[in-house]
Amino acid sequence: MPDSPLLTAAAVAVIALAIAAVVAVGLKVLRSFRDLGTDAERATYQTLHAASRAGQHLRTGLNPAGAAKASKQLRSLLGCDALAITDTTGVLAWDGAGEELKPALMGLASKVFEGGHLAVIPAGELQLLAAGDGGVTLAPEVERAVVIAPIKTGARVVGVVAAFAPAAGAGLVRATGEVADWVATQVELAELDASRTLLMEAEVRALRAQISPHFIYNSLNAIASFINTDPVRARELVVEFADFTRYSFRRHGDFTTLAEELRCIDRYLLLERARFGDRVQVSLRIAPEVLSTVIPFLSLQPLVENAVRHGLEAKEGPGHISITANDSGAFAEVTIEDDGVGMDPDQLRSVLAGHSDGDHVGLRNVDARLRQVYGDENGLVIETAPGEGTLITMRVPKSQPRHDA
Amino acid sequence: MNPVVGVAAFAAVSLATAVIGFYGLRISRTTGDFYVASRTVKPWWNASAIGGEYLSAASFLGVAGLILLSGTDALWYPVGYTAGYLMLLLFVAAPLRRSGAYTIPDFTEARLDSRAVRRVTSLVVVLVGWLYIVPQLHGAALAIRITTGLPAWVGPVAVVGVVCFTVVAGGMRSITFVQAFQYWLKLTALAVPIVFMLLALGGGDSAAAELPPPSTANPTALAPAGPYQIISLLVALLFGTLGLPHVLVRFYTNPDGQSARRTTLIVLGLLSVFYLFPTAYGMLGRAFAPDLARSGQADALVLLLPGRMIGGVAGDLLTALVVAGAFGAFLSTTSGLVVSLAGVISQDVFGGSVRGFRLAAVVSAMVPLGIASMTESQALAGSVGLVFAFTASTICPVLLLGIWWRGLTDAGAIAGMVTGGVLCGSAMVAGSVLGAAQTPSWLAQPAAWTVPAAFAVTILVSRATRGRVPRTMTRLMTRLHTPERPLATER
Numbered sequence: 001m002p003d004s005p006l007l008t009a010a011a012v013a014v015i016a017l018a019i020a021a022v023v024a025v026g027l028k029v030l031r032s033f034r035d036l037g038t039d040a041e042r043a044t045y046q047t048l049h050a051a052s053r054a055g056q057h058l059r060t061g062l063n064p065a066g067a068a069k070a071s072k073q074l075r076s077l078l079g080c081d082a083l084a085i086t087d088t089t090g091v092l093a094w095d096g097a098g099e100e101l102k103p104a105l106m107g108l109a110s111k112v113f114e115g116g117h118l119a120v121i122p123a124g125e126l127q128l129l130a131a132g133d134g135g136v137t138l139a140p141e142v143e144r145a146v147v148i149a150p151i152k153t154g155a156r157v158v159g160v161v162a163a164f165a166p167a168a169g170a171g172l173v174r175a176t177g178e179v180a181d182w183v184a185t186q187v188e189l190a191e192l193d194a195s196r197t198l199l200m201e202a203e204v205r206a207l208r209a210q211i212s213p214h215f216i217y218n219s220l221n222a223i224a225s226f227i228n229t230d231p232v233r234a235r236e237l238v239v240e241f242a243d244f245t246r247y248s249f250r251r252h253g254d255f256t257t258l259a260e261e262l263r264c265i266d267r268y269l270l271l272e273r274a275r276f277g278d279r280v281q282v283s284l285r286i287a288p289e290v291l292s293t294v295i296p297f298l299s300l301q302p303l304v305e306n307a308v309r310h311g312l313e314a315k316e317g318p319g320h321i322s323i324t325a326n327d328s329g330a331f332a333e334v335t336i337e338d339d340g341v342g343m344d345p346d347q348l349r350s351v352l353a354g355h356s357d358g359d360h361v362g363l364r365n366v367d368a369r370l371r372q373v374y375g376d377e378n379g380l381v382i383e384t385a386p387g388e389g390t391l392i393t394m395r396v397p398k399s400q401p402r403h404d405a
Numbered sequence: 406m407n408p409v410v411g412v413a414a415f416a417a418v419s420l421a422t423a424v425i426g427f428y429g430l431r432i433s434r435t436t437g438d439f440y441v442a443s444r445t446v447k448p449w450w451n452a453s454a455i456g457g458e459y460l461s462a463a464s465f466l467g468v469a470g471l472i473l474l475s476g477t478d479a480l481w482y483p484v485g486y487t488a489g490y491l492m493l494l495l496f497v498a499a500p501l502r503r504s505g506a507y508t509i510p511d512f513t514e515a516r517l518d519s520r521a522v523r524r525v526t527s528l529v530v531v532l533v534g535w536l537y538i539v540p541q542l543h544g545a546a547l548a549i550r551i552t553t554g555l556p557a558w559v560g561p562v563a564v565v566g567v568v569c570f571t572v573v574a575g576g577m578r579s580i581t582f583v584q585a586f587q588y589w590l591k592l593t594a595l596a597v598p599i600v601f602m603l604l605a606l607g608g609g610d611s612a613a614a615e616l617p618p619p620s621t622a623n624p625t626a627l628a629p630a631g632p633y634q635i636i637s638l639l640v641a642l643l644f645g646t647l648g649l650p651h652v653l654v655r656f657y658t659n660p661d662g663q664s665a666r667r668t669t670l671i672v673l674g675l676l677s678v679f680y681l682f683p684t685a686y687g688m689l690g691r692a693f694a695p696d697l698a699r700s701g702q703a704d705a706l707v708l709l710l711p712g713r714m715i716g717g718v719a720g721d722l723l724t725a726l727v728v729a730g731a732f733g734a735f736l737s738t739t740s741g742l743v744v745s746l747a748g749v750i751s752q753d754v755f756g757g758s759v760r761g762f763r764l765a766a767v768v769s770a771m772v773p774l775g776i777a778s779m780t781e782s783q784a785l786a787g788s789v790g791l792v793f794a795f796t797a798s799t800i801c802p803v804l805l806l807g808i809w810w811r812g813l814t815d816a817g818a819i820a821g822m823v824t825g826g827v828l829c830g831s832a833m834v835a836g837s838v839l840g841a842a843q844t845p846s847w848l849a850q851p852a853a854w855t856v857p858a859a860f861a862v863t864i865l866v867s868r869a870t871r872g873r874v875p876r877t878m879t880r881l882m883t884r885l886h887t888p889e890r891p892l893a894t895e896r
Contacts (some may be wrong), residue, residue, distance in 0.1 A: 030636065151820065259660070288446040288581060288658055289446075289580065289581060289658050292657055292660065294505060326760060328742075328762070329747060329748050329751055329757075329759070329762035329765075330507070330508075330748040330751060330752045330757050330762070331757065331759075377756075377758075397757065398507045398657075399502065399505065399506050399507040399508060399511040400505050400507045401504050401505040401511060401512065401514075401515030401516075401881070402505075402515065403505065404505075404884065
């Protein structure tokens with residue numbers, strides 16, 4: 001091989017890095033031995049460590065994968081021969097010896113499920129019971145006592161923890177009861193997690209699709225004014241209105257494409273123009289690359305409505321709204337700008353934080369949904385000042401394989 | 406040759422690219438017209454854009470050079486480059502479009518529900534992108550050296566500079582129109598000079614009369630390629646096209662799967678028409694400029710031939726056109742790749758911010774610039790062919806099996822990508838260490854054994870880890886293979 005200085009330097013660097021890594025790991029191991037202190041401290045640490053490891057696995061609820069990992073930790077905690085976790089329908093995990101007992105366990109535990117009290121089966125009875133309940137014939141050397149403790153969430157027994165040991169001493173019985181209670185707490189936490197997720201989904205659903213009652217009222221009035229003077233236009237407007245409501249009231253799906261949302265905005269603006277005439281001017285610049293981007297359902301229309309309502313309605317003379325959509329790397333960037341009266345940033349901030357029910361509820365709604373779906377860093381960005389107009393920027397990742405439009 | 410010609414051509418192309426990039430969208434669409442159908446990209450436009458992005462230095466300069474060197478054997482390159490799109494059309498385009506994933510790492514993460522797979526795929530995609538940009542920069546170095554006499558490094562630096570500037574300054578906003586423009590520029594730049602050259606040959610009274618007599622013999626006396634080389638090359642090109650990072654994104658510009666397929670069909674036509682011209686250059690070069698093959702300047706054939714055969718001011722003008730087309734090829738492919746890579750890097754490393762995207766764009770252009778300035782230009786078509794082989798042995802198995810096989814697991818995908826990458830990568834390294842003359846053909850064209858190996862490892866490991874098939878699989882597969890609702894375009 002050629003002896004280039006570059007190669008030598010690289011080799012020296014690799015060796016130095018390796019030495020540094022070994023020294024760092026060695027120091028860390030040494031320190032962990034030194035710091036642990038007395039036997040009692042170490043025992044406490046090990047117990048807590050096993051419990052917290054098992055807790056992580058149980059945080060998704062009682063399922064085979066989590067229970068299998070947790071049962072290993074719990075068995076070492078109890079120091080028994082074998083440990084099993086079940087739910088109400090079957091054995092989820094078995095760790096340790098004597099797996100031939102598995103079919104019989106649900107039968108053995110039936111009393112615990114009924115009564116909700118801890119049961120102890122002494123060493124002599126297991127053979128008989130197993131043969132009677134599950135039809136399992138055991139080898140004579142499998143001679144164990146079993147402690148079966150219920151996992152209770154509220155008043156309900158959702159499963160049992162069964163510990164197998166040569167003899168069921170008082171210590172094992174109490175410890176098994178405590179472990180079952182502890183597992184119950186973890187399961188309750190998992191249920192809490194699940195209901196929190198459900199709550200978030202319900203919140204998104206509740207936030208979704210609130211077209212403003214003002215708009216319906218104003219549109220119908222505007223259409224009414226045309227019925228005598230220009231019946232053809234009135235008819236067209238009613239059809240547009242019907243199409244608009246069909247889109248807004250649709251039940252399926254929390255997502256749509258930018259193209260569909262733009263079409264909805266088109267109808268909306270058509271109806272607003274019936275009311276305002278030429279006072280509303282709109283310009284549009286959309287990059288074709290982002291037309292098929294998935295966005296939350298009715299997330300743009302409230303922003304345009306906000307621009308019309310709070311930007312132009314309060315202002316004298318014509319107002320201009322410009323809507324752009326651009327391809328920006330991994331994101332699609334949509335902006336809505338008006339040259340209307342603007343807003344007070346402090347007031348807007350408190351509306352967005354949910355502290356006051358201003359007139360900008362639509363903005364808060366969209367902002368909350370965007371944060372919910374895409375994370376806090378992808379909320380609305382609003383640039384505004386009184387009298388200076390408003391610029392709203394929305395950034396949505398283009399890649400959303402999990403969201404169906 | 407007049408050095409001003411090359412510089413002027415390069416400046417004109419860069420300026421046109423930037424101007425269309427910044428203003429293309431603004432000119433055509435500022436009214437209040439919401440009619441979405443008028444805003445979608447027509448399949449013709451999109452097909453031109455795909456062609457513009459896909460036809461790289463290898464196609465523009467390399468194919469003609471390779472035909473000059475090895476005659477009809479080199480025709481397999483244009484055949485493979487084009488037929489790769491047939492594979493894309495049949496197996497990948499529509500399902501991937503339905504998946505909603507914009508990049509290959511996004512797709513693998515969604516399909517296999519695993520962050521680890523995403524990281525490995527990102528790494529491979531970035532590697533492929535860098536390897537693919539390097540030959541573009543080699544081409545730029547060659548073009549600058551031949552046409553202006555400036556030092557070779559000026560070319561790559563200029564290309565990277567223009568690409569970085571337009572991407573960072575947001576000039577890629579109407580990227581579809583820029584790339585479509587590049588396709589027609591490249592086609593014109595090759596077609597017009599060849600027409601003039603053929604006329605000059607047919608007329609027989611102009612400068613062509615002074616040309617040396619056509620030397621019909623094989624100028625390099627290379628042995629013809631065996632069936633192994635041809636099969637291996639075709640495997641690389643057919644399967645490699647599927648995984649190229651900058652190709653897939655284009656299909657999202659179509660409003661629906663049906664027009665995505667029509668686009669692919671048009672792309673096939675556009676590519677077939679385009680490749681007529683490098684082939685013609687190669688054949689003319691074999692007859693009238695065999696000395697280029699002997700002096701190792703085969704890749705410069707397209708740039709030098711118009712000046713040789715026509716001469717005078719007309720020759721200078723035609724050369725300027727060809728140089729402009731060549732820089733169009735370097736710029737379009739490089740910018741398409743840089744944008745795709747920057748998307749992947751910014752998402753995985755910089756958390757997807759706007760600043761992160763710009764930084765990632767600079768990183769993804771600078772690294773290949775470093776590699777290109779440290780390495781020597783090989784035959785352009787050959788080195789791009791190796792990149793295709795690498796893509797075919799890494800990304801392609803995961804993509805194809807991910808779309809068409811329910812049993813793929815994350816462990817299988819990673820094992821397959823690593824196996825393919827290591828095998829093909831070491832074959833490439835071994836080939837460049839041994840040198841072109843000493844490399845046995847199974848090392849020079851590794852795709853025929855690395856691609857099956859990668860497929861086999863992916864399938865076997867997936868079978869062995871059957872329990873890891875993600876729970877989201879059925880839902881995602883349904884989404885991939887059921888027709889989507891058409892994009893709302895009617896009013």
